Amino acid sequence: TQEAADLLNVSRPYLVQLLEEGKIPHRKVGTRRRVLAKDILDFRTKLEHKRLQTLEKLSEEAQRLNMGY
Numbered sequence: 001t002q003e004a005a006d007l008l009n010v011s012r013p014y015l016v017q018l019l020e021e022g023k024i025p026h027r028k029v030g031t032r033r034r035v036l037a038k039d040i041l042d043f044r045t046k047l048e049h050k051r052l053q054t055l056e057k058l059s060e061e062a063q064r065l066n067m068g069y
Contacts, residue, residue, distance in 0.1 A: 001033055004040045008047075009043075 005015040019033055021027045022059075024043050026035045062068075 001035065002019050004037075007037075008044055032059045 005012040026033045
């Protein structure tokens with residue numbers, strides 16, 4: 001989980017929260033959580049896409065309001 005958290009640039013406890021909420025698929029082996037690198041990278045891609053959409057909306061709003069951006 002620490003390696004996965006590092007890939008997402010988040011804390012390990014936050015990653016565990018995402019796993020427990022079902023936002024990233026995982027499986028448990030004993031007391032440990034196993035996460036596929038593909039699932040982490042897919043989640044990171046989705047986050048990046050959402051971030052870009054939000055930035056686009058903010059940019060459009062700033063232009064609409066003639067904020068000089």
